[in-house]
Amino acid sequence: MTVSSGANSVERRSFLSGLAPLEAVLFDVDGTLCDSDPLHYFTFREMLQEINFNGGVPITEKFFSEKLSGKHNEDMALVLFPNDIEGGMKFLADKEAMFRRLAPERLKAVNGLYKMKKWVEDRGLKRAAVTNAPRENAELIISILGLADFFEALIIGNDCEHPKPHPDPYLKALEAVKVSKDHTFVFEDSVTGIRAGVAAGLQVVGLTTGNPEHAMMEANPAFLIKDYNDPKLWAALEELDDNEKAGKADSLSKMNARVAAGLPVVGYSGWLQEMQSMCRWKQSLTVL
Known part of the structure; x- marks a missing residue:
C-alpha cells in the first residue's frame, strides 16, 4: 500500500510544527497500537459463516474495511443485523470474546511503536488512548503491548455521549489530560477515527495499517504514514x-x-x- 508523497504531503506535514509547544499525543488503539484488523476480520468472517450470514459466503476484506473497521459495536450491529439489533449485539459480544481469546498469541505492536513511545516519554508529554473498542478489548491490547503504565487515560467511545466519528471521545481525552487541542495531535488508522479527531479540531496522523489510502485522505488527516518508522513522521517531528x-x-x-x-x-x-x-x-x- 502506497502512502501519500510529494509537495502536498510535505506541506501537510508542516501542520505539526504549528502545534509547538506540544503538550500531548493521543492514540487510537486497534490498528494504531497494533495491527489488529486482520484478527478482527478473521473472527468476523469465521463467526458470520457459522450463522450462514450472506448465504454462507465469507465476507471480504473490502466489506470489513468499508463497513466495520473502526466502528462502534452498535453501528456494526446495525450494518450486519438491521432487523435484529439485540441479536446483533449478542453476536458482537461473542465475536469480541473470540477476539480476546486469540489476541495474546496473534497481536504485535505496529513497527516503530516503542520508538514513538520513547519520543513521547523523553519530552514529558501527556498521552491518552481513545477508542471505539469495548473496554475489555482495549485494556487487553494495552496490557499485551506493555503500555498499561504509559497511558494516563483510556477513553472508550461507549462511555461518551457519542462515539467516533463524533468528536466527543477526543474532546473527553483533552479534558482528561488537561491539554489544549492547539498543542496536541492524534494517531489514527481508520476513516471513522480520523473524522473524529478532525471534528475535535485536532491534527491527525493516519496509519495505513488496514484501510485504503484514498478513503483515509478524504477524511482530511495531516498526512499518512506506513508505521512509526516512516521517515515522513520523523521529519515532521524534527520540524516540530x-x-x-x-x-x-x-x-x-x-x-x-x-x-x-x-x-x-x-x-x-x-x-x-x-x-x-x-x-x-x-x-x-x-x-x-
Whole structure:
C-alpha cells in the first residue's frame, strides 16, 4: 500500500510544527497500537459463516474495511443485523470474546511503536488512548503491548455521549489530560477515527495499517504514514522540535529583556521553570 508523497504531503506535514509547544499525543488503539484488523476480520468472517450470514459466503476484506473497521459495536450491529439489533449485539459480544481469546498469541505492536513511545516519554508529554473498542478489548491490547503504565487515560467511545466519528471521545481525552487541542495531535488508522479527531479540531496522523489510502485522505488527516518508522513522521517531528526550540529561544530573549528592564515575568509554572533553567536570572516569578 502506497502512502501519500510529494509537495502536498510535505506541506501537510508542516501542520505539526504549528502545534509547538506540544503538550500531548493521543492514540487510537486497534490498528494504531497494533495491527489488529486482520484478527478482527478473521473472527468476523469465521463467526458470520457459522450463522450462514450472506448465504454462507465469507465476507471480504473490502466489506470489513468499508463497513466495520473502526466502528462502534452498535453501528456494526446495525450494518450486519438491521432487523435484529439485540441479536446483533449478542453476536458482537461473542465475536469480541473470540477476539480476546486469540489476541495474546496473534497481536504485535505496529513497527516503530516503542520508538514513538520513547519520543513521547523523553519530552514529558501527556498521552491518552481513545477508542471505539469495548473496554475489555482495549485494556487487553494495552496490557499485551506493555503500555498499561504509559497511558494516563483510556477513553472508550461507549462511555461518551457519542462515539467516533463524533468528536466527543477526543474532546473527553483533552479534558482528561488537561491539554489544549492547539498543542496536541492524534494517531489514527481508520476513516471513522480520523473524522473524529478532525471534528475535535485536532491534527491527525493516519496509519495505513488496514484501510485504503484514498478513503483515509478524504477524511482530511495531516498526512499518512506506513508505521512509526516512516521517515515522513520523523521529519515532521524534527520540524516540530526545531520550532519548539526556536519558540523557547525567542521567549527566553524576551524574558531576559524584561528582567533587564526591571519588569515582572509572568507565565505558567512548568514552562517558567524550564525557562529559568535556561537563563541567567533567578528573580521571583509570578506564576499563573
